Amino acid sequence: MRAFRNVYFAAGFIIAAGLLLASFFYSYWLKDIIPQPPKQIYNEAGRLVDVPPYPPSWAHPFGVDRQGEDVFWKVIDGAKYTIVTALAVSLLRLVFGTVGGIVYAFYLQKFRFIAESIVRAFRFVPAIFLTMLFFAFIPLEEQGAGMGVLIKQLLVLAAVALPPLMLVIGNDIAVFLQNEFVVSSRLMGADHVWLIRKHVLPYMRPRLFLLFTQQTVQSLLLLVHLGAFQILLGGVKVIYDSDGLGPPEKVALSLSNEWSGLIGLSYREMMLDQWIVVGPCVAFIVAIFAFKLMGKGLEQVIAGKGKRKQRKKQRSSSGKTASFPPQQGDFELVLYR
């Protein structure tokens, strides 16, 4: 909770939480209130001047897309899917990563050499390439869309970054275990469970929070990449769209307004009406920035920078002039817990 007093953390948290809240607020309540953008725009003389997509304006800050929907509200609607997905993925990574890291630090230190080369392979191949490898062999269309596919995909997203995370946590714990108080605790007969409960977990807790924000940034980046490679989470709905000329075109629709889906599906709009793609991109930047701010704040809290004020206060209290010979008021009663 001390973290909330840090400016960076608080700012990042407010942005991220604001996005999420706005998103839920929108889809349960605001959706019915906000009017749809007009299907045609007429000028004063009553002549048709424009049909969707409209460029950004004051009424529609991110513009209006080809289906006549306001991109800004689409992005807000998609925020919850994207952010919750990223949070879920990083939570999965962190849970398995911590368990793996503890096992590695306690039991597998002899195999350090092997672990490092395995992790090197995972780090070397870009995460998005690994994800594509996995997704290339999951037959999406056959199984249809649904929770089953989504869960499998989330597991893949979590797994591609898991080994490096395990190694990072494991190495951190292994270094920590060499502390003198841990060694003496061991000498006095503490078993592994005790060490984990009393030493490792209290030490790791703030660091795990930091890793959590960092992993969330990583998963958001992975989601952007998925969007660019037009891989959709939770499967796709394929509709046949005919413009009256030529054979009907296959158009994939994302099942939600998830941001990476918004980017991936309208990638060809890049050369035509850029604002349709720019909206979700801006949203991604804002979300990543928010989580990075939180990470920076946590780093400062862990490094103890937030304590500077307290320390100053102590120093000033100790600097007060003592009378000679010392009086009773010069001493303070200090309780050691």
Add this chain to the structure above:
Amino acid sequence: MKKWKLALTVLADLLLTIFTIMAIIAFAQSYSLFPSPQMITVFWQQFQQLFWSFFSIRDITVSLSQWHNAPLLSTMMEPYAYSLVILWGALAVSFLIAVTGAYICFLLPRPLQKMVKGIAFFLESIPDVIFIFSTQLFVIWVFKKTDLLIVNPVAGFDNVYVLPIVMISILPSILLFQMTFLAFTEEKDKPYVEYALAKGLSKTAVLWRHMFRNALITVFSNVQYLFWFMLSNLLVAEYLFNMHGLFRFLYEQLHTPEVVAIGLAMLFLPFYLIDVAGKRVIAYLTGIERGVA
């Protein structure tokens, strides 16, 4: 004796990493059968198949189109060389940008330094995909306004070098800039710097002759992270810009696991060797090897 041991560790390291790459690919193939026990047999079969394919590397062919098959090695050489040139170019460019940037920034007054650091922090949260999107848009915008095509943003058939190198080096160089700057600030408080300044050496001289060298060692030891970041940038750039590089080639051959495994192994090989060599050089420079430190 010692050299033999080193060579052996390097070789073992290399083999293990390549085995892991193969295992990942085999696992990816069997993943669709996820909860069933069948998965393990499929995984093992695929792994063996991948393993043996490394020995018959000359016989593997890739299908370029429905009717056209070509031997793998000759087809892969061209995109491989192209990707390597771009990666090395980008690595060199980002080194140049980052080190000069950090050097200049270090000489700036403090409030400006803070501002530059803030900007770098914000720029870092822009995903590479979006960055590449926007360069593309920028080139087109310039073309529309001035009728001047700086570089062809969509490569097509001829290989372009300048734009991709610049593009994939910008974000890594921001990362490297931050690392270098941090190394400088850490170096600044060390006693030898104070001593040199007290002796009357100028700030630039101290920075250039002494701190720079020491900071470079920290930077060099982080260069593999930079390289990994650059690889993912390259992958995205090759896809979005239609470049004919190795990653694009692998992306098209994603369903033939042997090709993917061999391609990744080939990309991994030179950079691992460079990494090992770099570590030796650093060990020599810091004097650990010579028993100085």
